[in-house]
Amino acid sequence: MAKAHFLEGIDPSTPLAAGRWGAATATAGVTMRRLGGLSIASIVSAKGAAPAVIAAIEAAHGLAIVDRPEVCAGTGLCCVGTGPGKWLAVAPRDDGEAFADGLAAAVGAAASVNDQSDGFVIFELAGARIRAALAKCLSIDLDPPAFVPGSAAATLLALVGVTLWQIDEAPVYHLCVGRSLTEAATRALAAAGAEYGFELTLD
């Protein structure tokens, strides 16, 4: 019997189920885990008000954020630079609206804050071959020193708009995708990671 092709089952017409896909390697070279229980909010500064937003976040949360494509993580809050004067704020809590309201109160008129917890899904990407897999669907340089822990990028992953940031040297990345596009992004990563063994965790 012919050996099954490593893309077998990664069918674009059905949602990809959790579990192992692709080559039957001892350990999955690429892992993708959906992170639950997160609140996500966008912060968009008023014209010229980015320094005021940075000061307000520091005063309210003790977190020094920067107006660059970098991720600044503290206890209970992480801010990812997505554009000039713009951040994605992420917190390990499941009351997104209250989270956004708290941030809005902290920044006042300096920025517009909106709850995005329903709109986005964040995945954790890891595994020994994760860079090789991402190289197939991402056009930015992820090799150090171009991209290191703390680096962030708003870019395209297989034509899907994403925000990506690195949280560990291993490397481990967090990937933020629009909820309705998660299937497309998941399948693109499954196909890219299939030859190294791909594991999807959805809990």
Add this chain to the structure above:
Amino acid sequence: MLITCPYCGARDAHEFTYLGDAELIDRPDPAGPEAEAAFHAHVYLRDNPAGPHRELWYHGSGCRQWLTVTRDTRTHAIASVVAAARPEVAR
């Protein structure tokens, strides 16, 4: 072609949308002299230089800011990229 966005760094041109001549930033004064002729030129007349050209690009798949890019239309060599929202440097 790579465009080095001042916020994001070097990115593939596919992440950007091209608008056209950066002269569009300089909207004529509707109360100024010869306003009708100035608006006709602003809306319809474009130079088509073989060489350096100042143009507007939108980084829609990245930081979502408008950029003023100076590009050589013969070689695609890019001489400068600045944020269009900072008129003191974009113009």
